[in-house]
Amino acid sequence: MIVTPKRIITICSLLFCLLLGVILVSLSVGAAELGSAQVVRVLIQGAIHPGIPVGPEGIIILSVRFPRILLAGLVGAALAVAGCCFQALLRNPLADPYILGVSSGSALGAVSAILVGLSTASFGMPLASFCGAIFTVVLVFHVGKVGTGLHTNTLLLAGVIISAFFSAIIMFLISVAQNEDLSKIVFWLMGDFSFSNYHLILIVLPYIMGGTGVIYSYARGFNLMVMGEETAVQLGVDVERLKRMAYILASLITAAAVSVCGLIGFVGLIIPHSVRMLFGPDHRLLIPASALMGASFLIGSDTIARTIAAPTELPVGAVTATFGAPFFIYLLKRRKV
């Protein structure tokens, strides 16, 4: 179906309602047993009388669950949008935001921070992993450049090789780590939202929103770019600029997302793909729809992760992989090529 502004608004409104539903359900469930009536009461009270104490339930809902849900939603949206971007950049609907090395760069930054003892400083971990990611992105960019242009195949190779190299370093660091550090490292590598708070949200929000906004303004350019670079150029797109911008912005929002919660896989892969299957490949709808669905998906996964074996928390990355891997296999089988 052809994408018109009306279609975009209709579908996004539906997805937004879905998101609100997921948020409400997620606020009501958790390791502590609270009814949804209580949740609504607390939310209303908190909205109308912000100063009045709300007791342990209120603390749980407003200070523990709500920021966690918001952060998961933000990260889910970021990873999904970044996934769209990389898939367009590499002209491959099976690409994922980590394919160009951002994940191993962040991991290296995070693991190093843990070993050096930086993880206890308040923003030590997010900062270190963000720096690691940016460093990797710049490195891959320079290695992947051919002359003045970005050559997608070279970029891909550069990403794979640098990823492998950093993974080797990470493995070495893990082997010399002590027990207490080890469990921290493992949780980070598997994705962890348990320390979400409003500060973190405020810090990554501008990166993610800003990045997504700019990416969206180039949506039609992405449509043309996936048809082929020569096609895009001849239809009037400045392809080199678009590639560069897509790469930088998508890497930036991925880095921001990963720095607050560790590595969560599959979101960037299966969300854009599902949205494409449901609503078509036009990026003017794909991008906002993926953001909304990514948010719902990750909030839902995180909620499952923290309730299914309560009080023990499963790592979010394990839940997304559990859904993601079979779905991915299904997609592969379904492809006509």
Place this chain on the structure above:
Amino acid sequence: MASIDVREVFFRYTDHWVIEDLSLRVEGGEFWGVIGPNGSGKTTLLRLLYGFLNPQRGTVFIDGGELGRMKRSDIAKKVAVVPQEHQINFPFTSLEVVLMGRSPYLGRLQFENSGDFRIAEWAMGLTDTLRFSGRPINELSGGERQRVFIARALAQEPQIILFDEPTSNLDINHQVEFYDLINRLNLEKKLTILVVSHDINLASEYCRKILLLKGGRIFKMGSPREVVAAEYISQAYGSRVLVDENPLTGSPRITLLRKDAPEGEKPETKGEW
């Protein structure tokens, strides 16, 4: 009707010149075929003509305007390119693909309006692709996809259309269909057409002018009768050919010779049999 003017253009990718001192004038409304062996620079020349590549020396003019100074979208409003047949991994419908041709006329945040849809429909009508409007492009056959790309090019409302090896993956019936369509567009719409082809006979049959390239230079230029001659073809391609005339239309046609074919006899065929 827009002309193409190539003045002393030199281009190289790395060390050696792929296009050397090439000058060419294509008048508005002409129908050219570009032939030549692999590596002669055919595709590079095409890319120079729509600004995908910039020559290190020399200038390309489109309809009097210097290509190097024009905005991409302005170039796209004058020149459309139909690429070689290739697979697309994304399931855009045919109509969506044709609408992409309207991109040069839309602002970055603008959506297509009813005028754009009308033009797309017109283009699809011309190319007999309306019945694929809602079908994903990656489900169409090579020939059908080809026609959708042509419709997209038409939707750009260009004055010049460039074709890159358009028939290399098509069956013979589709090959003829294609050239018939292009011919009509050239005659009816007065579009300037340039086809890069590996099929010398088809080019010779339909194109009004032929450009034979070798080693990045113009080897011979002129009417099919002038260019498609045994001496030029065999020298340019380095292979022995027999050139006679299509018995029905009189256009020159080549026949490839085996290495062990007997030398130099050619039965007189003018009007015979």
Place this chain on the structure above:
Amino acid sequence: MGRMCLNAFLLSLFLGGMGFAAERVFVDEVGRRVSVPEYPHRIISLSPSITEILFSLGLEERIVGVSNHSDFPPRALAKPRVGSYINPSVERTISLNPDLIVATAAGNPREFVERMESLGLTVYTVYPKDFDGILRSISHIAAIAGVEHSGARVVGEMRRRKRRILELTRDRPRPMVFLQIGTTPIVTVGKGSFADDLISLAGGRNIAGGEPVKYPRYSIEEILVKAPDVVIITSMDPRGNSQKLAEGWKRWKTIPAVKRGRVFVIDSDLVDLPSPRIIEGLETIAGILHPEIRGMLRSQ
């Protein structure tokens, strides 16, 4: 931020006002100032060893939540769980409405403790590093819970038994000991671990005692070179796989411990946990290193 502070303050009043407003200020074992209510009776333990300590001090009735693997004494299994000690559940902890949380810096994430404090909950953190440190922790916990007399009793008993061992082993030769806590790869105990301290106190010499990390990996070559007189293997299920574990050493016949059949398996809970049972661990190791004194010790 302001709203959270207000909430925290009011919550702590609300919780603290349960009994009476009297509070005592302590400095915990990581240097934090902690304001503990007069009579904490909704205590949460964030590690199995702390659970053991609380039970040994007679505080069973006042415990409302324990960490996942708290299984000693067996009565601890009946207490509600709050998550594993490396990743406790914020929600469960809060919903149990504790007036005192006891954490350990050797295992509980610091961020969790800080989070609980920022939400206005009372957290006392212990950080025992050796045998005497465990005694101190038990005393501190007894003090904050207001059961100093029980604390004195437990600690006094442990001190007495330790002194006995020191006396009995003072003039005996000190055998070289290798203590294995992991099989593949081989992991032993170095400086800073409880087991290393126990070996010294029990009159032995830990061949890995110079290693600066608590649980270093060790290669079989080094063990062969250092030729320990005694090999002690710790296991979570000593009765179950002791045969198999001891078998693994049989091939290294040049090691004195193997030659003389001095390869032993003991319960890891006795030497790894900073709990009252550590004294049994000390006695067990002393009995292994110096068989002649075995009869004179309590837990043989």
